[in-house]
Amino acid sequence: MLKIENLHATVADKPILKGLSLSINAGEVHAIMGPNGAGKSTLSYVLGGRPGYEVTEGSVTFMGQDLLALEPHERAAAGLFLGFQYPVEIPGVSFVQFMRESANAQRKGRGEPPLSGGDFLKLAREKAALLKMDMEMLKRPVNVGFSGGEKKRAEMVQMGILNPSLAVLDETDSGLDIDALRVVGEGINATMRANDKAVLLITHYQRLLDYVQPDFVHVLAGGRIVRTGGPELAHELEEHGYEAVA
């Protein structure tokens, strides 16, 4: 589904990713762990196509397409979803309006008919319930006045509505209390655990991986994957730290 080869990327002319390679097949869950400054968030932004994150070498193929040649909104329509570490507040724009327009823009990009207002609300209600989120909150402006945990849950509601093929979730577990962590973990499983989907979890901690069990765990350090293993690697990291393991 996703094949990253020898990826080099700079931010403000500073090299951050230095030869990162990673393959993710449909049906798999991968976790990337690593110390601060290793390039974890940069990887998610490069995949999303954020302006200012420049690829200097290497390639990314997503479902047979050259991902790097696509605009950010085209990547979304192709089935890529980015869960933001810091979801952005957008005053004055209601969550429901934002999501409906986004979903329909994606559908248009894929040549599908738009969702009617009623169908969209039904879908939104269903996904909000899955994340135990009050529908009233989703009538409010996007992320404005949401707590850290509510923002992360709202991200997962968005993921449920947009139904992507690949979700790259950047520290979706940060800012969550124990109960919210379980709800978010279950939300990820319900939306993304399927034979034709895949997940890339970027995280600092083992705890989310108790709910969303990865097939592969990678250690990112110095802009490259320095070690790959099974779920046991995450436990090893938790116990001994990055320096001892990587």
Next chain:
Amino acid sequence: MTALALPTRKDEDFRYADLAALERVWPVAIETIALAEGEHRALSMVNLGVRELVIVLAPGASLDLHVLNAGPDYGRLALRAELGTGSRFNFGAAQLAGSGQVLEVVTEVQHLGPDAVSQQTVRSVAGGSSSVNYLGKVHVAKGADGTDGSQSVRAMLLDRQSAANAKPELEIHADDVKCAHGCAVGELDKQALFYLAQRGLPPEAAKKLMLQAFVAEAFVGAADEEALQAQALAALEVML
């Protein structure tokens, strides 16, 4: 000065005006809106051209005036509001300028008696080589204690050639007054634009959504809020 002489750049109220366009419509007739004691009225104006208003609010009167200024080429609303004791003037204006346009709002709000409230909210968007202007004076007369006057002015620039001029002014001759003014010129938040794009919105749709929300702040409380928003959206679609 004769009343009919065409203004020049030296006239403070016309320093950013499109004088060539002004000459074609000069002189401009002054329209008076006078409210009787305790009367309430709500008015909306859309695409006004060049207008000049004198608003007189008798004690306890209240006027809601909402304006969408989107052209045609030169749009100018100049108003002087005279506020009597305990009256209320709520003014919201959105200006949407596409390439080549000059749009401006020039206000002078005079608090002549005590305890009057004035609130001005101006939201302007300038795209291409356009300019949007706001010149606003709040004058509090001697003895007009208990005055509450506020000006909230924000402008969004979409292109390098776009310009915004804002000049909020206060002139206070009373002791017990509350006057607030905020003024900011900026660009659309790039982080938010990327966030919207990552969810699938093409750049124009993302900008439109954010600008729609920005402009809507000027229409809060308008009797025909939805109609104004729909017209603003149509104007935005032309600009983007």
